[in-house]
Amino acid sequence: MSSPRLQELLEAHYQELRALAERQLAAERMRDGQQALSPTSLLGEAFTRLLQQRTRIADKNHLAAIATMLFVRVLADRHRRRRAQKRGGGNDTRPIDEVEVSDGKPTP
Numbered sequence: 697m698s699s700p701r702l703q704e705l706l707e708a709h710y711q712e713l714r715a716l717a718e719r720q721l722a723a724e725r726m727r728d729g730q731q732a733l734s735p736t737s738l739l740g741e742a743f744t745r746l747l748q749q750r751t752r753i754a755d756k757n758h759l760a761a762i763a764t765m766l767f768v769r770v771l772a773d774r775h776r777r778r779r780a781q782k783r784g785g786g787n788d789t790r791p792i793d794e795v796e797v798s799d800g801k802p803t804p
Contacts, residue, residue, distance in 0.1 A: 701753070702746075702747075702753055705753055705756070705759050706743065706759075708756075709756055709759060709760075710739075712756075712760070713739055713759070713760070713763050714735050714736065714739055715735075716760060716763055716764060716767070717735040717736075717738040717739045717742070717763075717767055718735040720738065720764065720767040720768070720771070721733060721734075721735055721738060721771075724771050728775070733771075733774065738767055738770060738771070739763075739767075741770045742763055742766035742767050742769075742770055743763075743766075745766050745769070745770070746762065746763075746766060
């Protein structure tokens with residue numbers, strides 16, 4: 697779980713961190729168009745990852761830097777998942793030797 701120090705930092709600087717998340721999402725929207733994630737969701741996902749890493753936070757500036765880095769990672773992971781789905785990431789795959797071929801054309 698989170699340390700009391702981390703919890704205090706999060707509570708004390710929540711609005712600033714949320715504003716950072718909002719700016720990160722705005723920049724992402726400018727690059728890619730529509731973004732379905734809210735700043736609160738982005739912040740929550742980032743800090744779930746932060747808690748899993750058990751990173752020691754030195755001060756407010758360190759927290760902001762780590763938060764920004766985690767926001768970028770969360771958005772990059774979402775982008776990769778979205779692109780994988782567009783390429784058929786959710787489709788069942790079969791080994792090539794199980795695909796039947798007739799008349800030179802593979803059948804699904």
